[in-house]
Amino acid sequence: MNNYNNYPVISIDEIIRPTHLVIDLNVLRENFKRIKEHVYPAKVMPILKANAYGHGLVRIAQLMQELKADYIGVAVLEEGILLRENGITLPILVLGGIWGNQIPIFLKHNLTITASSIEKLNQVDEIANQMNVKAKVHLKIDTGMERIGVHYYNAKKFLDAAVNMKNIIVEGIYSHFANSEKADLSYTRLQLERFQEVINYAEKIFVEKPLYHISNSGAILQMPEANFDMVRPGIMLYGVYPSSETKKTVEVKPALTWKSIVIYFKVIKPNHPVGYGSTWQTDHNVRAVTVPVGYGDGYMRSMSHKAEVIIRGKRYPVVGTISMDQIVVNIENDSAYNGDEVILIGSNGNSKITVEELAEWAGTIPYEILTNINTRVPRVYVE
Template identity: 30%
Template sequence: MGEIAADRWIEVDLDALTENLHSINRFLADRTRLIAVVKANAYGMGAVEVAHTLSQQGVDFFAATFVEEALEMRRGGIDNDILVFAPVRSDQAEKAVNNNLTLTIASFHDYKVLSTAAFRLRRRTRVHLKVDTGLGRFGIEEEGVLELAELVNDDDYLVLEGVYTHFAEAGAHSSRYTWKQFRRFQGVLQILDQAGIRISLRHCCNSAAALKFPEMHLDAVRIGTLLGGQYPAGDVPKPILLHNPYRFKARVAAVRDLPAGCYLGYYRTYRTRAPVRVAVVAAGFKDGLGMEAFSRPGSLLDLLKILARLVLTYLNFSRFAMKVTLRGQSYWVRGKVFMQFCMVEFPPGSNIVAGDVVEVPVKRTMAAADVSRVFLKNGQPVKIELNERRLSYTGKGGTI
């Protein structure tokens, strides 16, 4: 691989992504359509290039959360079907319709917005009804589904292609609530069927539910986390061999040899216990290093686990300490993470110099948007998404 002229970047292995897709397809029944979820910039990997790669492997349906995410894919040359999960605002509606997006109707208000836009443009628009069976985020309640479906079905420009719901806790140890939601959804489908409203795409499974409840696959499943080489959190079976396509890389900015007793970082949170070689690495919390998504614990046990992890991290237990990887070996991040740097402890005399590249544990969905993405095939870069500083790549064929 040639030299990447950047302080930090993300490498995305498109071969690993392709292998994950093939493994998922082998797991699914032939009749089950795969909706590839590429929301949040394909979980930090780069939505446009990920979608191009998956499309070349036969994926013909994608999903994103917001209209702007889907429009970015259209601008990037993705002409496959794209389902937008979030309700569409009135100021976005005509643009969404004009770009042939498949849109969600989760309320009577959503219906009015999309019906008006499609009528103005005289353009037929595919829509999916979102039914709330117990997540509480958005979706039409069960008792209003038939009325709304009939409005959409009778509309001159809206095409009722699908209906879906979303599970609240598919990865939970107990499957009772997920089955309750599924039975509610089945009841909705039965009501629509009895009214003569035919739906071609019924879907309710995300990655966790797809693994845990094959009987709930219906016409399609929505897969995102698995494509990215990760199993979803929770109690899920792991029948698929997955490969990690994501690596966050950063350069060593400086190297220093320090004696025992030196403090590292703000507030002196770490003190060297012996002579060490310290590398200053060009990645910090601005890039996503050390950042965690935090929400209210789901149970007292969850709370205790979080508290235990914090205590063990404070005490520098190796399992919970942040580490970088250099030439296959792991080394501890010491002291507080700076905005754009971190400090890594190496043994005295370690073979490390400024400019060396290390792998840094930045979670993919926490990675800053301005970090360049380098896409690899056969271990070599095939495309680089540059950030606003217009970085360059120098290889055998010259500079990009």
């Protein structure tokens, strides 16, 4: 099974690889507390998929269990199994679609299943009956994403079928917003109306009320009317806002710093190109340093000729094409020495580099920057 970066808690002194992440657990605690206060009395399901957005799945799940989160959300079965194997006892919802042959494994590990069709409900009910257990499911309603789930306009038959399953406990009914991080919330409000129609029908037929949830980070920040019984904070839990358009109604702070060190110093002469493709050269002598990080770590190649790093409190440009394992930084006439700290994401003195900046340089979104930080980059947790 994929380890999903199950690093132990180690101290900075124990780091072997100079390129590493430092994750401040106190910042995450405070972010969680602020989200919880903002949405009260709704429950909170922290989303820990994709290695907890790069922060380390197991350790962040342990923190959420310590903080008494109501639920945990992951994307795939393997993530849920890993958490169970590491002592996580909180309810865990696997948000992704399922195959029939996965169902016994879900039930064995007491993982909550996303049921996205009547056919899958029947499979779950049949296998739960064979195993003499009750399967916990959340019914997925498609209100406008067109990924998985029963369309809102076909939901009545789906809910009717779920009510009649003898070996299934419907713990929740949920959907997902497509555009809740945007300034224009018209489509999000349309999705909310569709979901409300489904809830109105569910209220008539379920004896035991399920948990209704649709609100992701953007909706938590911008649409309190969508909180219902539970919310699902993802990227905002880690201190990054879903987009520049999103209203920052909850103050959260980044919990992650990405660091490395200078491992080589050199002087580059004029007309001596740097890196693969010889895409950059200088017309005068410059001082430069090499840093052991590259696209193999998730420092994306598409940031070539745009990225900057911080050394000794000052920002410097990355020059040449970003390699798999190394980058070259032009420090012009300044000084730097082997072992000097290099900040890739984070701050030093008055200089700061954000996840959002890396996303802009790479032509992508902050989500991709965080989730692409490779598992070969050690995670160090500090209190």
